[in-house]
Structure formats: C-alpha cells, structure tokens
Amino acid sequence: MSTFTRLAKWIGVIALLTTTACGTPATPTPSASQPSATTTAVVATEPPEPTATTAPTQAPTEPATATSAPATATTAPTEAPTTAPAATETVAPTVAAASLPTAAGPRGKLILATTTSTADTGLLAAILPYFEARENLDVQVIAVGTGQALAIGAKGDADVVLVHARSQEDKFVADGFGIDRRDVMYNDFVIVGPVSDPAGIRDLPKAKDALAQIAAAAAPFASRGDGSGTHTKERSLWTAAGITPASGANGYVALGQGMGETLTYANETGSYTLTDRGTWLARQSGLTNLVLLVGGTSVKTNPDTSLYNPYGVIAVNPAKFPKANYEKAALFIEWITSLSIQRRIYEFGRDLYGQSLFYPVAQTP
Amino acid sequence: MTAQYTLRGVQHRYGTRTVLSLDALEILQGEVLAIVGPSGAGKSTLLRLLNFLEPPTDGVITFDGQTVTARPPLDLIRRVTTVFQRPVLLDRNVHDNVAFGLRLRGQAVDGRVDAALAHVGLSGLDRAQARKLSGGEMQRAALARALVIEPEVLLLDEPTANLDPYNVGLIEGILAAQNRERGTTLVLVTHNVFQARRLAHRVALLWDGRLIEVNRTADFFDSPSDPRSAAFAKGEVAY
Amino acid sequence: MVETFLPIVTLSLVVSGVALGIASVLGFPLGAWLALANVPGKRVIEALIYTGMAFPPVVVGLVVYMLLSRSGPFGDLGWLFTTNAMIVAQVVIAFPMVAGLTQTAIDGLDPALRLQLRALGASSPQVMWTLLTEARAGVLSALIAAFGSIISEVGAVMLVGGNIEGQTRVMTTAIVLETRQGNFELALALGALLLSLTFLINFAVIRLGQRREAPAR
Numbered sequence: 001m002s003t004f005t006r007l008a009k010w011i012g013v014i015a016l017l018t019t020t021a022c023g024t025p026a027t028p029t030p031s032a033s034q035p036s037a038t039t040t041a042v043v044a045t046e047p048p049e050p051t052a053t054t055a056p057t058q059a060p061t062e063p064a065t066a067t068s069a070p071a072t073a074t075t076a077p078t079e080a081p082t083t084a085p086a087a088t089e090t091v092a093p094t095v096a097a098a099s100l101p102t103a104a105g106p107r108g109k110l111i112l113a114t115t116t117s118t119a120d121t122g123l124l125a126a127i128l129p130y131f132e133a134r135e136n137l138d139v140q141v142i143a144v145g146t147g148q149a150l151a152i153g154a155k156g157d158a159d160v161v162l163v164h165a166r167s168q169e170d171k172f173v174a175d176g177f178g179i180d181r182r183d184v185m186y187n188d189f190v191i192v193g194p195v196s197d198p199a200g201i202r203d204l205p206k207a208k209d210a211l212a213q214i215a216a217a218a219a220p221f222a223s224r225g226d227g228s229g230t231h232t233k234e235r236s237l238w239t240a241a242g243i244t245p246a247s248g249a250n251g252y253v254a255l256g257q258g259m260g261e262t263l264t265y266a267n268e269t270g271s272y273t274l275t276d277r278g279t280w281l282a283r284q285s286g287l288t289n290l291v292l293l294v295g296g297t298s299v300k301t302n303p304d305t306s307l308y309n310p311y312g313v314i315a316v317n318p319a320k321f322p323k324a325n326y327e328k329a330a331l332f333i334e335w336i337t338s339l340s341i342q343r344r345i346y347e348f349g350r351d352l353y354g355q356s357l358f359y360p361v362a363q364t365p
Numbered sequence: 366m367t368a369q370y371t372l373r374g375v376q377h378r379y380g381t382r383t384v385l386s387l388d389a390l391e392i393l394q395g396e397v398l399a400i401v402g403p404s405g406a407g408k409s410t411l412l413r414l415l416n417f418l419e420p421p422t423d424g425v426i427t428f429d430g431q432t433v434t435a436r437p438p439l440d441l442i443r444r445v446t447t448v449f450q451r452p453v454l455l456d457r458n459v460h461d462n463v464a465f466g467l468r469l470r471g472q473a474v475d476g477r478v479d480a481a482l483a484h485v486g487l488s489g490l491d492r493a494q495a496r497k498l499s500g501g502e503m504q505r506a507a508l509a510r511a512l513v514i515e516p517e518v519l520l521l522d523e524p525t526a527n528l529d530p531y532n533v534g535l536i537e538g539i540l541a542a543q544n545r546e547r548g549t550t551l552v553l554v555t556h557n558v559f560q561a562r563r564l565a566h567r568v569a570l571l572w573d574g575r576l577i578e579v580n581r582t583a584d585f586f587d588s589p590s591d592p593r594s595a596a597f598a599k600g601e602v603a604y
Numbered sequence: 605m606v607e608t609f610l611p612i613v614t615l616s617l618v619v620s621g622v623a624l625g626i627a628s629v630l631g632f633p634l635g636a637w638l639a640l641a642n643v644p645g646k647r648v649i650e651a652l653i654y655t656g657m658a659f660p661p662v663v664v665g666l667v668v669y670m671l672l673s674r675s676g677p678f679g680d681l682g683w684l685f686t687t688n689a690m691i692v693a694q695v696v697i698a699f700p701m702v703a704g705l706t707q708t709a710i711d712g713l714d715p716a717l718r719l720q721l722r723a724l725g726a727s728s729p730q731v732m733w734t735l736l737t738e739a740r741a742g743v744l745s746a747l748i749a750a751f752g753s754i755i756s757e758v759g760a761v762m763l764v765g766g767n768i769e770g771q772t773r774v775m776t777t778a779i780v781l782e783t784r785q786g787n788f789e790l791a792l793a794l795g796a797l798l799l800s801l802t803f804l805i806n807f808a809v810i811r812l813g814q815r816r817e818a819p820a821r
Contacts, residue, residue: 111685111766120785125769140685142766156674157684260784286786323674323682416723443725453720456738465734466724510724520723 108137110328113150113158115229116258118311119143121278121357123348131335135328145258147227153177153314156321160329162336164276164311165229178314180330182337185345185358186310188302189233190280190295192263192287193219193272201272202293205303208241210294215243218251220271224262225254229309234274237306263287276309278357281349298355310361313337337362368427369394369518369550370415375424377410377574385410385421385574392518397544397551399565399582401558401597406571408554412520415552417442429517443470446516450523452507459498459506460491466514481513482506485539501532508536512543518550519543525560537564558598562586570594609778613797616774619687620755623694627702627750630695632743635706636732640718650707656700661693661753665760668693672764687772689764697757698750705749709742710735744813748806755802 118124119141128139142152146163153161154177162184163169172178191201191210199217201210214221224231225247238245247254253271255262259279266273267287277299280292296302313333318326335341342360349357370392377385385407392398392415400408414421417428420435427433428441446466454462463481464474482488485505490498495506504524511519521540525533541564543549555561561568561582568585570577570593578585578594589595638650670676672684672692683689713735721731736743758776765772767781775798782791 116784120781138771140766140768140771142685142768155676156679157669258784260786264786283786321674323679413719418719418722439725439727442722446725447720447723449716449720449723451716453714453716455717455734469724469726469730514725 108135108325108328109140110135110137110160110325110332111140111142111158112160112162112332113142113144113148113152114162115146115149115164115311116143116260117164117276117278118162120260121282121349123278123345123358126348127336127341127344130341131332134335135331137328139332145224145226145228146230146232150177153316156316156324158316159325160313160315160332162311162313163229164309165232166310166312168229168232169312169314172314176320177317179317179319180315180333182313182333183361184311184313184336185342185360185362186299186308187277187356187358188295188299188309189230189274189307190277190292190302191272191274192266192280192290193293194270194289195291196270197291197293199272204294207237207274207294207304207307211237212241212243214272215241215245215250215252220251220253220269221245222262222266222269222271222273223247223252223254224259224274225256226258228259230259230274230276233307233309237274240306263290266290278349281353281355281357299359311358367394367430368392369396369429371427372414373425375414375421375426377407377414377419378422383574385414387411387424387576390569390576390579392550392552393567394550395544395548396566397540397553397564399561399568400552400554400571401556401561401568402571402577404556405573407574408571409522410574411571412447412522412552412554415518416445416447416520443514444516445518445520446511446514447520447522448504448507448511448524450526452503454495454498454503454506456496457494458491459487459493459495462495462506463491463510463513466510470514472514477513478509481509484512485509486535501528501535504528504532504536505539508539512539515547516549518552521551521553521555523554523556526556533560540564558586558600570597609794609797611770612773612775612778613801615687615772616755616776616798617801619690619761619774620694620751623691623754624698624702624747624751626691626695627698628747631699631702631746631750632706632736633732635703635746636710636735638703638707639710639735640732650704653700653704653707656696657704659697659700660759661697661757662759662763664696665693665763668696668760668764684764685766685768685772687765690761690772690774693760693764694754694757697760698754701750701753702746705746706736706739706743709739709746712742713739740813744809748809751805752802756798 112124114124120143124139124141128141132139142149142158144152146165146168149158149161149163150165150168150172152158153172154175161172161178169178169181173181189207191207193199193201193214199210199214199219201213204210204213211221223234223245245252251271255265257265259275260283262273263275263279263283264287265271267289270289272293277295284290295304295307302308313336315326315329315333316324318324342362345358345360346356349355368391370390372387372390375385375387375390376383400411402408413419414426417433417437420433420437425432428444433441455465459482460478463478467474467477479488479491482491485508487502487505487509490502490506495503498506508524519540524540525536528536537560540551540553544551551564553561553564565582567579568582569579570585570591572593578589578591580590580594585594586598589598634653638646638653668689669684671678672681672689673679674684681688683692717738718731718735721734726734756776758780761767761772761774762777762780765774765777767773767777773781775794779791779794779798782788782794
C-alpha cells in the first residue's frame with residue numbers, strides 16, 4: 001500500500017473523527033498497533049487473541065465463568081502462585097492465556113522502563129500480552145535509552161527496568177535504587193559500515209582492532225553519544241583499543257540520538273557505527289549503503305566475546321520508593337525468566353530472520 | 366425641586382495636580398444643566414465623577430439623598446449613563462449595540478430597541494454594522510443606546526461637537542424632548558454657547574477646576590456676575 | 605491501518621483540545637486583566653509571560669516531569685506517564701501564549717471603549733468579556749497559535765507521557781517512533797495527516813470568526 005493511499009484513507013477518517021472525537025476508546029491491543037513488519041510476522045505464528053487479552057477489562061463485573069477458578073484466585077490473583085503452571089506449560093500460548101482465571105476488579109498497571117531495542121524489535125509486543133492477561137494489568141512501556149531508563153527508575157517513576165549496560169545496572173543496584181537483578185537474555189553488538197569499507201575492517205575478529213583501524217584511517221564513525229547501553233559498550237571498546245575519541249575530530253561524531261536515527265545517519269553519510277544486532281536485522285533492508293563488517297552472521301558465530309550484550313531486569317527498590325509496584329515487578333521478573341517465556345524469547349524473530357534476536361540466559365530452553 | 370446630586374468640598378487630583386476643586390454644587394432633579402468652560406477646566410473629569418466611574422479624591426457626593434461611597438454599588442452606577450463626544454460603538458450591528466445596556470442589566474430587549482432606534486431616526490438600520498455608519502448616525506445610535514436603559518441622569522460630553530447642523534438639530538431635539546417628556550436630568554458639557562442657551566435651564570462655568578458661576582441660563586448670558594462668565598458668553602474665550 | 609491510527613489521532617486532538625481549553629480559561633482572564641489593570645507588578649508579570657512564550661517545550665516537560673515524579677512534590681497524583689501529565693505540560697506551554705496574545709489584542713482596542721462600557725453599567729466581568737469579544741480576531745489568533753504549538757509539540761509529551769502505546773502515544777510521538785524505526789514513509793504520512801488536521805481546524809476556526817463579523821445589512 002502506497003503512502004498516498006494510506007494518507008487518503010486517513011484523511012477520509014477525519015470527518016468521522018471530528019464527530020466522535022471524545023467517545024472513541026483509545027486502547028488498541030499492543031500487537032495490533034505495532035506497525036513494524038517484525039510484529040506482524042510474529043503475531044501470525046503466535047496469536048494471542050487481542051480480544052481475549054482485553055476481555056477481563058471489558059467485563060470486570062461478570063463472575064468468573066470458569067468453574068475451575070476458585071473464589072480466592074478471582075479476588076486476589078497475586079496470592080495464588082499460578083506462575084509455576086504458566087511457566088512449565090508447554091502447550092500453545094493461546095490456550096494458556098484462555099485458561100487463566102478471569103481476574104476481577106480494577107485493572108492494575110506496571111511501568112516498565114526499557115531500552116528502545118526491546119520495544120522497537122517487537123519483542124515486548126510479542127510477549128507482554130501474556131503477562132498483562134495473567135495479572136490483569138497494563139504494562140506501560142517507556143522505551144528510551146538505557147541511561148534514561150535507569151534515570152527514570154532512579155526517581156522511582158518506573159516499577160521495573162529492562163536494560164543492557166551491566167556496569168550501569170550494577171551501580172543502579174549498588175546505589176540502592178534497584179533490587180532483585182536477574183539476567184534475562186543477551187544478544188550482541190556488531191560493527192556496520194559502508195560497503196566500500198575504507199578502513200578495511202571486514203571480518204576482523206576483534207572489535208577493538210576494527211575501531212583502532214577506523215581511527216587510524218580517520219574514517220567517519222557515528223556514535224550514539226546518548227549514554228545508552230550501546231554507547232556505554234562503544235566507549236568500553238574504545239578504551240580497550242587505547243583510544244579516546246573526541247566528537248568532531250578524526251571523523252568521529254557523537255549524535256546524541258537513538259539507534260534508529262544513528263543507523264540512518266551512518267547510511268546517509270557512509271559512516272561506521274556500532275549497533276545491536278537486533279536493531280540491525282530489523283532495519284537492514286532499508287539501509288542499502290551499509291553492510292555488517294565485524295561480529296559474524298549470528299550471535300552464536302560472533303568471534304568477539306567483548307561484543308556480548310546482556311540484558312538485565314531490575315525491580316525498583318520499594319524500600320526507597322514505597323509507591324513503586326514491587327509486588328507486580330517481582331512477579332514480572334519471575335515471569336520473564338520463566339521457562340516458557342524464555343522459550344518465547346528464543347523463538348522470537350527466527351521465522352523472519354532465520355536467527356534469534358535475543359538468546360535467553362535465565363533458563364535453558 | 367429636589368437635588369439629584371449635591372457635591373460638597375469635592376477635590377480631584379491626579380498625582381499632585383488638582384484638576385477639580387468644587388466647594389459646593391447642586392444638580393437638580395429634572396433640570397438641564399450646561400457645563401461650560403475652556404478646555405482643561407475639568408469638565409470631563411466632573412462627568413466621570415457624576416457617573417461614579419471614579420471616586421473624588423476628597424469631599425462628598427450625594428445622589429438622590431444618599432452619600433456615594435468610594436466603591437459605589439453597580440445598581441447605583443446603572444441609574445446614570447454618559448454619551449461621549451466620540452461615539453464608541455461595539456464591533457457589532459446597530460441592534461446589538463443599542464441592546465447592550467439592556468443585556469448587561471439582564472432586561473428583556475423586546476421592542477424597546479426598535480422603539481429607541483425609531484426615536485433617533487435609525488429605523489431600518491438595526492442590522493447594519495455599527496462602525497459603518499456615518500458620524501451623525503453613530504452618535505444617534507450611541508444616544509439610543511443610552512436612552513433605551515431609561516437612565517435617571519444622562520451625562521453628555523460634547524455630544525454634537527463634530528456633527529453637521531442637521532444632526533446637531535436632530536440630537537438637540539431628542540435631548541429636549543427626553544427632558545421635557547420623561548423628566549430625565551441632563552448634564553451637558555458643551556463649548557457651544559448657543560447650544561447651552563437653547564437647551565439648558567442653568568449654566569455652570571468651570572475654570573481651572575473651579576466653579577466660577579452657576580446661574581439660570583438667561584441670567585448667565587444676560588447679566589453674568591463674573592467677568593470670566595461675560596467673556597465666555599461673548600465667545601471671547603479660546604478653547 | 606485506520607484502527608491503528610484512529611486512537612492516536614483522537615488522543616492528539618483530545619489532549620491538545622483539553623489543554624487549550626484549560627489554557628484559555630486561565631489565559632483569557634489574565635490577558636484581559638493585564639490589559640486593564642494598572643498595578644505595580646504588571647510589567648514583571650508581562651515579562652514573565654513573554655519569557656514563558658519563549659520557553660523550550662522540552663524544558664517545560666522536564667519541569668513537569670520533576671513535579672509529577674513519584675519522588676517529586678505531586679507524585680501522589682500518579683499522573684506521570686498518563687494523559688493528565690501531557691495535558692499539564694501542554695497547558696504550561698499554551699497558557700503564556702493565550703494570555704500574552706490576548707493582552708496584545710485587547711491593548712489594540714480603542715481605550716475609550718472601557719470607559720464607555722462602564723458608563724453603560726457593565727460590571728468588571730462584563731467589561732472583560734465584552735473586550736474579549738470585541739478583540740475576537742486577536743483572541744482567535746491567540747487560540748490558533750497556541751493550538752498549533754501544542755498539537756505539534758513532541759519533546760514535552762514524549763518525556764511526561766512516555767509514548768506508551770495505546771495510552772499516551774500521540775501523533776508527534778508516533779512520528780518520532782516511526783522515524784526511529786526507519787519507517788520514513790509512514791512518519792511522513794503521519795506528518796501530512798497532522799498538517800491537514802491542523803489546517804482544517806484553523807480553517808474552521810477562521811471561518812467561524814468571519815461569520816460573526818460578516819456584515820448583514
């Protein structure tokens with residue numbers, strides 16, 4: 001569908017909009033409104049029915065129809081440790097979701113501050129509906145850089161964070177802002193650059209050597225420059241290479257932007273850049289001037305362990321922020337590290353890219 | 366005749382400049398009082414005090430036997446209104462302009478606006494944009510807007526200063542009729558001695574903020590008690 | 605596609621509409637008061653308002669964030685990352701524009717008008733209201749300018765709303781997201797939609813203003 005066809009369609013809707021502006025419920029299901037192609041494909045294989053997901057909120061007054069649901073579970077779903085059956089369940093997810101007791105009462109919320117890569121790849125949209133249905137809550141995803149996500153957590157404005165910058169995470173916990181840190185998954189970073197590869201780094205086994213060669217050739221390099229997990233990793237690689245880059249000198253620029261914007265910049269200017277593999281795979285088809293040069297064709301074949309990119313989940317410390325929803329945050333950590341969700345993380349993206357975008361580490365599926 | 370207003374020791378200052386200093390002035394119910402004097406004499410200031418738009422710096426004003434406070438109630442202000450030299454009409458049609466005072470008071474408009482417009486010779490122009498009228502029509506619309514609320518006192522600040530003789534005659538006729546038939550008290554500030562003579566029962570001369578003479582019109586013009594009055598009556602004072 | 609973007613467009617209009625409404629309720633009286641009043645602190649307030657008009661929206665967002673944060677003074681409201689927070693930020697952005705431009709509009713009226721209105725027996729609120737309606741062309745410009753600035757604003761709503769899908773995602777933050785994901789066509793189309801909507805609304809408002817002013821002889 002061309003841009004203009006879409007546009008014409010939307011404009012046609014405006015008249016409808018102006019008449020029904022206030023009455024329209026503004027709660028689309030996450031999977032339906034995630035516009036990336038990634039999600040569409042994932043949804044096709046793993047269809048948590050949107051209506052099933054939202055059903056509990058739409059009929060909160062209805063008594064639980066499932067006879068198997070005991071009254072205690074209905075009124076206080078958190079007290080019933082139903083996590084275990086859901087975790088060990090190997091049947092189709094739709095069945096699992098549908099067989100959950102219909103939780104009554106007002107719908108809660110859990111604020112998840114996370115990095116853009118988990119949201120933009122479509123991973124969260126693919127897995128969160130299960131948790132939302134089980135716990136009868138909305139997971140509100142604030143997708144920002146790791147630095148900002150931890151800053152939001154450090155002010156107590158999120159309940160749980162899912163980020164990728166181990167040193168910053170450890171500091172976050174050490175400073176008392178977070179507790180219950182668990183490893184969730186990992187992927188890796190790769191260096192991409194112009195097809196012509198002026199610095200000649202193609203297939204170098206070590207990222208630090210590649211960076212050293214880029215610097216030596218004074219080839220353009222685009223840095224996120226935003227304190228994100230990727231930026232943190234990049235700085236540690238420069239340190240390992242014994243180089244302290246300065247923006248504006250020797251071809252190095254610090255953009256202060258997200259991964260997507262940085263890849264776009266690199267594509268337009270013929271710069272090298274460090275990117276997480278997930279975002280690279282999702283964006284690759286549109287970045288015609290760039291190729292993957294260092295890091296191998298998949299996470300498993302990456303020759304450089306320093307490019308390893310672990311993701312951690314941390315609950316915001318309720319002792320410091322009493323208003324934080326620690327109860328659900330703890331359940332979320334337990335859930336995302338459970339076997340069935342770890343398996344789902346492993347499966348995510350395999351149909352579209354032929355490889356996983358994230359590899360689980362909490363459990364071995 | 367009873368007093369509509371009495372002013373005792375009224376002083377009005379802006380900063381250190383005294384613009385008005387009146388030992389005593391009475392304005393009678395149902396009279397037409399012309400206030401004359403050179404420009405800067407304090408005539409317009411006096412009208413603002415009489416419309417209760419600002420309180421005097423010093424002294425006492427009573428209206429209809431009651432002392433006027435520094436912050437007079439809206440009900441009191443609404444018994445008096447002013448027509449200014451330059452008609453300030455709202456950016457609306459003539460009908461809405463004339464109905465304005467009635468709507469402010471929450472009163473029914475009914476046929477009163479039409480009657481007022483007919484009274485000033487503007488029938489048929491009720492839907493016209495007020496600011497597209499001629500000068501004379503504008504002033505008549507402003508007069509209709511003032512008369513329709515049936516004020517007890519109508520204050521007029523040079524109402525015909527910039528108008529052609531036809532409109533001057535028309536407006537003077539309306540004012541005289543209003544006073545004669547409705548008994549409305551009129552206070553008319555004018556620099557036109559002939560107009561004062563035609564309309565007023567009494568004439569007061571203001572000079573540098575002071576009251577020089579208040580007298581019946583015929584006496585003011587024929588046997589003035591002050592040389593300044595005489596000069597003014599003869600048209601020897603430059604405005 | 606329509607099902608996806610309808611809620612986003614609706615939310616944009618509702619958030620900015622409500623914010624504009626609140627900003628008007630606060631800004632009109634303040635603007636009128638500033639035009640009418642003659643008090644010592646007036647110049648300071650004016651300077652503050654004009655500074656407010658030049659304030660970067662993202663800083664407004666940051667301040668609102670700090671205030672509504674759980675560790676901030678109004679954390680108990682639980683407004684952060686909700687549409688309420690976005691409305692608060694947009695009110696702060698729009699309010700100085702409404703107040704400042706309203707004052708300018710009323711200052712442009714004939715000064716004799718105020719005296720005439722009071723002489724006709726108008727109370728202070730009636731004077732204020734009449735002056736606002738007399739300055740309606742300028743007041744409409746104030747509304748249009750303020751609406752344009754908040755419906756197209758992205759930094760503040762991103763920060764305090766969080767761009768949560770289905771809850772706080774509006775057209776501008778959706779455009780940022782699509783851009784970040786490399787969906788330039790989609791982002792551009794959304795931008796065109798935003799532009800068309802703003803145009804239609806402005807056109808309707810201007811037409812509405814003209815109708816009131818049209819001579820009906």
